[in-house]
Amino acid sequence: MATGTATRSIDARGMPCPGPLMSLIGAIREGQIGDLIEVLSSDEGSKTDIPAWVTKAKHDLVETVPEDGFARFIVRKVR
Amino acid sequence: MPARIVVLGGGVGGTLTANLLSRELRRDAHVTVVDPTGMHVYQPGFLYVALGQANGRWLARDERLLLRRDVELVVEAAARVDHEAGVVHLARGGALPYDYLVLATGARLLPEQVPGMLEGAHDFYSLDGSLRLREALRAFDGGDIRIGIAGIPYKCPPAPVEFTLMLEQHLRERGIRDRSTVTLLSPLNRAFTIESASKLVQPIMERRGIELTTFFNVEEVDPVARTVSSLEGEKAEYDLLVLVPPHRGQQVIEDSGLGTTGGWIPTDPATLQPRTVDRVFAIGDATDLPISKSGSTAHFEAPVVASRIASLIRGTAPRESYGGRVMCFLETGNRRSTVLRFDYEHPPIPPKPSWHWHAAKALFNRLYWHTVPQGRIPERFGRPSKDRSGS
Numbered sequence: 001m002a003t004g005t006a007t008r009s010i011d012a013r014g015m016p017c018p019g020p021l022m023s024l025i026g027a028i029r030e031g032q033i034g035d036l037i038e039v040l041s042s043d044e045g046s047k048t049d050i051p052a053w054v055t056k057a058k059h060d061l062v063e064t065v066p067e068d069g070f071a072r073f074i075v076r077k078v079r
Numbered sequence: 080m081p082a083r084i085v086v087l088g089g090g091v092g093g094t095l096t097a098n099l100l101s102r103e104l105r106r107d108a109h110v111t112v113v114d115p116t117g118m119h120v121y122q123p124g125f126l127y128v129a130l131g132q133a134n135g136r137w138l139a140r141d142e143r144l145l146l147r148r149d150v151e152l153v154v155e156a157a158a159r160v161d162h163e164a165g166v167v168h169l170a171r172g173g174a175l176p177y178d179y180l181v182l183a184t185g186a187r188l189l190p191e192q193v194p195g196m197l198e199g200a201h202d203f204y205s206l207d208g209s210l211r212l213r214e215a216l217r218a219f220d221g222g223d224i225r226i227g228i229a230g231i232p233y234k235c236p237p238a239p240v241e242f243t244l245m246l247e248q249h250l251r252e253r254g255i256r257d258r259s260t261v262t263l264l265s266p267l268n269r270a271f272t273i274e275s276a277s278k279l280v281q282p283i284m285e286r287r288g289i290e291l292t293t294f295f296n297v298e299e300v301d302p303v304a305r306t307v308s309s310l311e312g313e314k315a316e317y318d319l320l321v322l323v324p325p326h327r328g329q330q331v332i333e334d335s336g337l338g339t340t341g342g343w344i345p346t347d348p349a350t351l352q353p354r355t356v357d358r359v360f361a362i363g364d365a366t367d368l369p370i371s372k373s374g375s376t377a378h379f380e381a382p383v384v385a386s387r388i389a390s391l392i393r394g395t396a397p398r399e400s401y402g403g404r405v406m407c408f409l410e411t412g413n414r415r416s417t418v419l420r421f422d423y424e425h426p427p428i429p430p431k432p433s434w435h436w437h438a439a440k441a442l443f444n445r446l447y448w449h450t451v452p453q454g455r456i457p458e459r460f461g462r463p464s465k466d467r468s469g470s
Binding site: 015016017018019021022025026028044045048049052053056057059079 | 110231266267268272274293294296309311340369
């Protein structure tokens, strides 16, 4: 998934938990169905929190990409 | 000519900063506090008022009585900051020029942002809300109580957990616990933002039969059907609903172009200066810092801001910086409390809840008026290192 295709990108690197997840939740709240939201997070907790929340909220975790010192999550707003 | 320092906001951070500056600089500065109400409110007390354990009268005092005599108090709302001109425009048309500005404007509560919240839910984030909740609890004779959070960030992160645990005790003492359920609807996958504190409180909640629903980000309240819905698609029925209202930075910050997302001021975590302007400092709930919005945060930030401004006025390099220090009590009910002491680098290691910490909180509630606003709490108080020694 290339970064350029994301509808919105959130750089939450350096933000402690629960900042990255709450930023994603805020973007989902404001976004439209079908939007692709990219979250960059260096917080270790995001690796479990973000996939768990996306599953519970019935959205789609399109991809998780480990990068150097952070992870890139791509989430599609499904409903 | 004395330096003109204007402090917007007469809460913990604004009052303490003004008093410290006045004490340190004396005739080298003229300090003015601008506050829309002129009343200083001890917000941690709302919790006790809601649960019928305290009278609302001890929660508010005249700000004038808490300020040093040489600090001027202007009881009026600030409408806009014109930083290029170095002027604060007041709501009734006046203007205050400044050389240094401290933004201690706090947070706004916006319950109207959640459909149905004003009609269907209670809160303990204002004195009025706490008094209404107290009456609702008096009339409550059993049923389902849900406690939820309608937006992060919010002031005093432990408060919803404290309220939940103390409410459970309240219901037991009234003899209606067996016909009531208590559920905490948490926006996260745990009870509390801080993981170490969650690990402490979740087993306590479980032992007391308090239910925890995770990933419940409040979206809407239906006051007729008595249901609360989440962004995640869940719906919970209630007989009594208590919600933390959504928070946002103050209007004056947004109208002055000083806020970003949510109206919070983008602030340097060490110098406490907004990143976009000089000779300005931000403190307490108004900032976007990744740390608790609480009086304790403002309390530990104020000496840093006062010291840095004093250095700038004297022409020396500011040396003090803020390390993210916070100390707050967490009431766990049954007359027990724990304490959270942490900073940017060190998460809290909360001790086992004890009567000792509960008594310390009760004492602090009483001593607040005579210590914190005047800067009489010793500097070493609340250092996170104490927990690290294993005590």
